[in-house]
Amino acid sequence: MAVKITVSGEVITAYLDGEIDHHTAGVMRNEIDAAVEKNMPTMLVLDFRDVSFMDSSGIGLVMGRYKVIKPYGGELHITNTSPHIGKVMKLAGLDRLAKMDR
Amino acid sequence: MKDEIKIVIPSRSQNESFARVAVGAFVARLDPTLEELNDIKTAVSEAVTNCIVHAYRDTIGKIYITVSAEGETVKIRIRDYGCGIEDIDKAKQPLFTTGGEERAGLGFAVMESFTDKLRVRSTVGKGTTVTMQKKISVKDDTKK
Ligand SMILES: Nc1ncnc2c1ncn2[C@@H]1O[C@H](COP(=O)(O)OP(=O)(O)O)[C@@H](O)[C@H]1O
Numbered sequence A: 001m002a003v004k005i006t007v008s009g010e011v012i013t014a015y016l017d018g019e020i021d022h023h024t025a026g027v028m029r030n031e032i033d034a035a036v037e038k039n040m041p042t043m044l045v046l047d048f049r050d051v052s053f054m055d056s057s058g059i060g061l062v063m064g065r066y067k068v069i070k071p072y073g074g075e076l077h078i079t080n081t082s083p084h085i086g087k088v089m090k091l092a093g094l095d096r097l098a099k100m101d102r
Numbered sequence B: 001m002k003d004e005i006k007i008v009i010p011s012r013s014q015n016e017s018f019a020r021v022a023v024g025a026f027v028a029r030l031d032p033t034l035e036e037l038n039d040i041k042t043a044v045s046e047a048v049t050n051c052i053v054h055a056y057r058d059t060i061g062k063i064y065i066t067v068s069a070e071g072e073t074v075k076i077r078i079r080d081y082g083c084g085i086e087d088i089d090k091a092k093q094p095l096f097t098t099g100g101e102e103r104a105g106l107g108f109a110v111m112e113s114f115t116d117k118l119r120v121r122s123t124v125g126k127g128t129t130v131t132m133q134k135k136i137s138v139k140d141d142t143k144k
């Protein structure tokens, strides 16, 4: 599976897995959005520890999830990004949209 | 003689990873840093995805990839015979997209900042050619 999701109280954590490109982003998006819709979390954590590659489709994925969680008053957190993924995210200014801890 | 490879792939999204991995394997022989290698793979992924998502939006067409190395410089050309781009300057602007909600409009921005040189040529109805160039750093320990 491309994403493993855990729910703990009002926090959803999505552990993304593998390479994020236009081909894989669609499946990840659907699974995360289904979990958000069902649980209406106040915080969505996207965990990148097992992501080995990401292009701008990953930026679209993060920006899109921000738009999904905002109406619930939720916060977006990004965590465990490698230097490569951090570089792609900084280019898009995602560090201003979401809380990034690494 | 300069080293050159050519790859032709159908514009199916599952080929995005093949394209960047194949180019990455070629570039790896120049002993790039991990960052340089990731930069190139990301830029290739952007250009190939654009052929799939935009150029051949409702069809499957062929994507032509040429990679060459001359000295420490890698040159990558990615060509499609798809719909073409009306206004290249506009298309290159960060956040501009005709691809809808889930596209960030940052593909060209990535190609531009992750390589040393980006050139885009396009004719509406005929297709688009993206050429990128990047110099691979020479490491100290390889000095004789
Ligand atoms: N090969 C191509 N053929 C036709 N149109 C293209 C091509 N590449 C890019 N474009 C156009 O340029 C725009 C910007 O591309 P890009 O920066 O990669 O962002 P995105 O792919 O997220 O839309 C696209 O939305 C599309 O309109």
Ligand SMILES: [Mg+2]
Binding pocket: B046, B049, B050, B106, B107, B108
């Ligand atoms: Mg693109």
